[in-house]
Amino acid sequence: MALEDTRAAVAPLDEPAMAAARARQDTLTKPPGSLGRLEAVSIQLAGIAGKCPPPVPRRKAVIVFAGDHGVVAQAVSAFPQEVTPQMVLNFLRGGAAINVLARQLGAEVTVVDAGVAAPLPPAEGLIDGKVALGTADFTLGPAMTREQAVAALELGIRIAEEHFARGVELLACGDMGIGNTTPSAAITSAVTGHAPGVVTGLGTGISSEGRARKVAVIERALEVNRPDPRDGLDLLAKVGGFEIGAIAGAMLAAGAARVPVVVDGFIATAGALVACTLAPNLKGHLVGGHNSVEPGHRAALAWLGLTPLLDLDLRLGEGTGAVLAFPLVEAAARILNEMATFAEAGVSGAEPTA
């Protein structure tokens, strides 16, 4: 679907299905509430699916969107830009962390070139969705045109829709792009209102001098571009990135298709900020995957109202934290589908006098 149709198709969660899930949880053979966050996720899944119990996600996938960033000219990253295409090849060969985790946890990996700053030869498993050879340096003007922002979003929508058409029932979006904590921090600062100094971290591992430079770069980018924090398209065009836009698009498509999407770290969450600005109903559809070490992640999660399932001091991206949370999301669905009730199992309930 086109962007506007997708935005419009993201509906609120289904309240009757959630009420049914809440009621069912209290009939299962366990003390009420004793499965904690899993119970909350199971209720959310019912609300997303619009039925109780919600389906157990059999087919799972992570889409890794790669893109480059003109702002690396400002020396904001610990790694050279050539690492973006090198890591794309590593994904295609199965040697990256996301490959290892996805293999273990039964998730398909799709790699999409959303805007890597180098030509990538056609390769099995690589989808060419290149919007441009990297964004422009957004300390000098917008990162991309508004048309490119729409193209990035619609790339994500299209790829996600292809996944849902072949039966994917649980999605994560990952990122690869040297320098991409910088646009993520710029988006987070603009949307949440926190100063760049608060939401900027060490990325892949810069020095404290490097971080000070990065904060100044983000301050300059916001001053030069003045993005509208209520308009995801303006945010994305002025201080975003192609992979961030594609992630936002894939999340919107998941919301429209009523497929739960697990949010990864700082970059994917910046994508979620863009997406939720475009379709506020999407907030209810997102499942928080993990808490990143990046300081801006907490601010972005708070704005989205998400409490992630995992807190493992990860800061890798690629969708790793989201895929690691897949078993917990699946467990939440299975609990509602597969546990016996007190009546079925002939187990006595709590004593009234306790």
Place this chain on the structure above:
Amino acid sequence: MALEDTRAAVAPLDEPAMAAARARQDTLTKPPGSLGRLEAVSIQLAGIAGKCPPPVPRRKAVIVFAGDHGVVAQAVSAFPQEVTPQMVLNFLRGGAAINVLARQLGAEVTVVDAGVAAPLPPAEGLIDGKVALGTADFTLGPAMTREQAVAALELGIRIAEEHFARGVELLACGDMGIGNTTPSAAITSAVTGHAPGVVTGLGTGISSEGRARKVAVIERALEVNRPDPRDGLDLLAKVGGFEIGAIAGAMLAAGAARVPVVVDGFIATAGALVACTLAPNLKGHLVGGHNSVEPGHRAALAWLGLTPLLDLDLRLGEGTGAVLAFPLVEAAARILNEMATFAEAGVSGAEPTA
């Protein structure tokens, strides 16, 4: 092995294997340290296995030990004692939460009657290890004899050893026993030095009046029995439980066999306190599974030096929180085994000037 031999066989972690794992992590295609807690677990797994990379655990299991508690006569639980054998049947039929999660996550479930206060008919999948028909009410004297405490520990050792003999490479111990947060709080109070009021919670869901009664019961039990906090056998005999002793035994056997064991919630952690009092080297072998809602769990984990992998507001037991952490432990091992290095993948390293 007998208890004394098992205690003696629990060795410290292998430092050279851990150093090799630490060094290998920094060669893998990710920013150093970016897999956070997974990297720490991978290093611990190398230390347990005594080699780098550590084996990827293929065969996984949870042993659920069930036992009853004479102290339920003091009205410390929200559920009647008949629920213990009823839940054992629910485990055997596959309808409990631990069955659902173990099926999903590829773990075998073994159910052991360590001391349920009712005769249980022989059933497929049920191991009869009954030490006695429940413990004695420990507000009146010891919960069990010292011989029974040894029997409970050696039951756990034997069952765990049978698992390792058939190839189980990752273990969790679960519990079922109405009233068993009360002995767990008593053990935790005795070992950590925190007052009963600090380490006593609502269990399966008692009222605040019920909790006040439970605190008084634990205070009385500690006063009547005066367990020696440095002697796990004395602790177990005076204020423990048969399932808690069997859990402690299984953990000791895991330490002796160099198989990693994931610690579940408050009751399993009370078992870990008993086990580590008997074999202090065991502390290094334990992987924290999850943070329970029970307030005493934090105190017990702090004493053990464990930071659990999950924090999902669970308070169910049965091994559920430990089994939910299995994929994270497996992921840690797989990362060290399967990720490409920078050299293998032809990926550039960090820039020296960042």
